[in-house]
Amino acid sequence: MPLYMDRHEIPEGVTAEHVAQMHQEDLKVQHLYGCKGMTYWCDEQRRTAFCLIEAPNKKALQDMHNHAHGEYPHSIIEVNETIVESFLGRIEDPEKSQNTELNIINDPAFRVLMVIETSNYLDRLEANQFTIFTQKFHNSVAKRLNKFNGRIIKKDNNNYLVSFKSVTDAVLCAQKIHFQFKYVTPKFDPSSRKLNIALSSGTPVTTKENIFEEAITLATRMCDIIKEPFVITNEVNALYESENRNATVDRASVRILRATDEKFLTQLMDFIEDKWHKSDFNVNYFSKALGYSKSQLNRKLKNLTGQSPNNFLKEFRLHKALKLLYKQHGNISEIAFESGFNSPAYFSKCFFEKYHILPSKYIQQHTI
Template identity: 55%
Template sequence: MDRHDIPESITAEHVAEMHREDLKIEHLFGCKGMTYWCDEKRRTAFCLIKAPNKQAIQSMHNHAHGDVPHRIIEVDSTIVESFLGRIEDPKKSQKTELNIINDPAFRTIMMISLCQVSFLADDPKSFSRKIGHYNNSILTSTEKFIGRIVKQRSDYFMLSFNSVTNAVHCAQEIYSHFNDTTQYLNTGMQLNIGLHAGIPVTEKESLFEDTIKLAERFCTIIRGKIVLSHEVDELYESENLNRKLNKEYIKALNKGEEKFVDLIMDYTEKEWANTAFNSDNFSKNLGYSKSQVYRKMMALTGKSSNSFIKEYRLDKALQLLKQNTKNISETAFSTGFNSPAYFSKCFMDHFGILPSKYVQSFMG
């Protein structure tokens, strides 16, 4: 898939003409133009092309109309269809000679994570049973609000929406159902939802990579809420002038908060397994004072930096114990704890069960 940054003078009709010129000579370069997306508002166009290599695409475009793409990445057509909804040109209107596709590739991406944060009121095995039942409601809401499932695991969903409004309303319904269903109360389950919007091809190597990463980070750092990026919040407000979002369970970030989330997560993902890593490292390496880091973390997460680091490590430890690839001592040291005893205490304090009992319950 390639990206063209189109100037103000270029319209959707011009892009349709260029696509038609590509199709006339594509065979000369071993290419097949499958379809394209044009966004006059954001001044971008994206072409999906089967080709032997990037140079063939550049040569075809250059010979057809001279508009060489600004970026080309390799993609899987199935994934493209999951994100964008099609991999072929829409049917041309019988009333037009030219198939003008004024169809943006801009999408709202929703990340959903379902996780167990405590086993005080439940046993580890029942989590798997209950999460499977709850997933059905996610699928129902996704279909209702015309979303598409890009990826799905038992405790994780990646969804794509053409409409920002539909994405936000879908998230609200999923969140409300989760909290209103009595059989899930007091089980220690937590629902995290992050929404961000963007274009498929940036400077990264995979589709929607920047958009997906930030939405995932929202789920990691701000727990138990629906988190909206600044762009999603602005677009929703512009489409729904008289409708207010419930700020009790929806957190809309500003650009400064988004930047802070990225800085914190970049550094945490790099250093979390280092036993010497603590909150002091944030202020030393991110350009903030200790008090600034504390205030920003409390405003975003409701917890201190050290609490965030500890919970991040415990989540990693839970994953390792579930995979049964390391014993408890190995898990403790590999997740940044300086002793198995301290790790067991932290695990018990957070999850309400000793790691040894968790392993026995989960594997038994």
């Protein structure tokens, strides 16, 4: 049976005890709708609650809530049991305290998410050197995550997605990983390895289709796009200062993304990811579409990426093409056109200028 997570906005005056009572009312009538209430999370501070429920469909879930207490969820998404547990640490009610009739769960579902990226599919070490680097890097990261209670959602040789309950743990862990990276990077060619870390935060259910999608998307874009190697959102910074009596992060090594920059980044990437592959998509097109003059767009992009709009668009396409080549999604000509270049020859020229290797040579040396 499908598993769903829903989101409820808690009115002022409703407490964790009230939410616990509503959960009990759900359990009393769930059998009438073929549902099974697994657990819930309640956050009095942010006025939100999230229910995890097995149900035949979304309507059955809504009908159950309506019958039990009349509180319709504001959003519902289908989720995976393993993923929910990875992010939030449980999929059942925590054990009830002894001598209590009601199991009151005042446990926020708010999390800080860390994205770590160390590779761009281009710089590859020799097999034995790559293995040594990989082992040292993963051992170092694992040690920091264990110390600061980070929950690994997914990882591969070069990337991590990690969930933290504590903002302070997330920030301190990221700082340690960033600092330690120089000690695991091969000394013979430190330029071949770069580390990007981003921290964002959010709740599991929003208007998006997937769990924590907004926070994951933002952190990933911060890693990919922002010129500084270590970036946190303004919300993460504010929460860190609040938890630590206004202690501040080291702004010399950490970029704090302002709310206005976060909004621009989201607006920019939502648009460009939809249009980047079209050959007629140019800077004039997307400056007008985003509602900025050329000078405004140039200033904003340089602040975030260190690049002009033309260079940003070209390098964005090249990076997409690099991934396609790495995954062998077509031949060079097909990938050139798919990436928005008008000719394979021009694509090869740009690729060589950026990566100092021809696409044909890259395919021979670097593909899976």
